Amino acid sequence: MSIESSGAFRVRIHRGTRQIGGTCIELEANGQRILLDLGLPLDADGVSDDLLPNVEGLRGEDPSLNAVIISHGHGDHWGLLPLCNPGIPLVMGAATARIMSAAAPFAPNFFAPSVSQHLSDRTPLQIGPFRITPYLVDHSAYDAYALQIEAAGRRLFYSGDIRAHGRKAALFEQLIRKPPQCIDTMLMEGSSLGRLNEHDQFESEKEIEARLMENFKGPGFVLISSSAQNIDRMVSIYRACKRTGRTLLLDVYAMEILRATGNPNLPNAGWPNLSIYIPEYQRRHLARNQRFDLLEPYRSARIFREHIAEIADRVVMLFRPAMTRDLELGNLWNNARAIWSQWDGYLEAGPGAKLKADLLGRGIRLEVIHTSGHASIADLKRLASALNPRRLVPIHTFHGDRFSDHFENVTRRDDGEWWDV
Incomplete structure (x- = not known):
């Protein structure tokens, strides 16, 4: 009707x-x-x-x-x-x-x-x-x-x-x-x-950047779980890396999201303190779908698993559970630390809860650094x-x-x- x-x-x-x-x-x-x-x-x-x-x-x-x-x-x-x-x-x-x-x-x-x-x-x-x-x-x-x-x-x-x-x-x-x-x-x-x-305020993104910078000053290989589509957070993570002398590792998905904004002021291939790592699950997925074109813009900035282990103490990796196998193959779990930089409600059930339990099983505490x-x-x-x-x-x-x-x-x-x- x-x-x-x-x-x-x-x-x-x-x-x-x-x-x-x-x-x-x-x-x-x-x-x-x-x-x-x-x-x-x-x-x-x-x-x-x-x-x-x-x-x-x-x-x-x-x-x-x-x-x-x-x-x-x-x-x-x-x-x-x-x-x-x-x-x-x-x-x-x-x-x-x-x-x-x-x-x-x-x-x-x-x-x-x-x-x-x-x-x-x-x-x-x-x-x-x-x-x-x-x-x-x-x-x-x-x-x-x-x-x-x-x-x-x-x-x-x-x-x-x-x-x-x-x-x-x-x-x-x-x-x-x-x-x-x-x-x-x-x-x-x-x-x-x-x-x-009523009278409380969420932390500002600048305050989140400052907290990330303090965390990155510590030793160890840092894993950070965050949405690649939260562009503000990608900027905060990158800036904190740059200010602490660390290299940020992003995968092709995260790089494609940044590039799709059309904003030349956002991190891109060729920027300092930024390298591109292609995890195994993503490499297989792109090969299965014949999307080798998505790799081409990032060849010059690509880093391989073997080299990550050599510089792990100076690296922050944007991490998702599908990358667990990569860390095992690269012997990267030793001295690793983890940050959760998205809504903590996702840690209560589903993949977030599973990731938290997996990290705890490895003796890795998950620190939450996030704002609404x-x-x-x-x-x-x-x-x-x-x-x-x-x-x-x-x-x-x-x-x-x-x-x-x-x-x-x-x-x-x-x-x-x-x-x-």
Whole structure:
């Protein structure tokens, strides 16, 4: 059954009013619709058709679905795209699209998008009755956007995932200084509620770099587990290596992600204190898929396992569990130390818990050096105050019922509920 327009600008959140991840928001005006994000839930076992929200046009043809707009490149915001009708126009940042395409050859669950239009900071797009203004924001994903949507004389602002303590914190301050005006409804993420006290702050990325530098001053071969797509963290690790005289070893996947940003100021082949190591699992994978072209840009900076052992005390390796065999073959476990530089919740189950147990079995303690990709409560309060929406709707949070303790004009909504902006 098609949607009948009442002339209003309407919204329904399919997933996100009571959980973090799997975000999907449907907007409708004048009988036309768009989706903001189409994420895979964090607790999903994998991509499956039953996870697709009940949105007409996702599986079959429906011309009233004008586009899916992806705020940033984390899978809990785009991970269900591979299940969709490929004819639906797709909109995201240009660097986000390049990073997703660069990741695709390395893992079965990745997706190389075909993009109709790109998001660009404060450059409006018109899609059907919707005028969309993206705002580049600070987040642990590169090329992340908040979105202002105007339709039928009303304005909605979607924060996406946002923070104020990363390397792009100036973007948050710019948004606070020059916020969009006359916002009727603001959908604001609340990932930090329930994780942080009201007056506490997450460590800044500069503080993380300082902690890494202090760690790297110690002896031994350092393994660091971090997402290669957390570009801020890759920069922090590289800078800490350079300042302590260590060499950072990155694999081809990490190098391809950095190159896909299109940013010449990020570490690349030929930079000092940087070498490329191709682990066995990755070498076999690329050979099996005949992707020798991905190796070519890095030949001059490549280091082999035998040489790593000779300089191990001056090395930091970006490490994932699939590299365990490489360390055994290279006799690199002796005098090794390990750092976990991503969300510590991943250590409680699955591959993270298995890695932690494996390291402990080898007598290696795993030190956590990480900060959140999401804003503190104090910074969320600054954001809400600057935009001063008539209505504030919690999203991307397990603790939406606590919003009224910190913010004005809070209205709770349920997943699947249509309401007017």
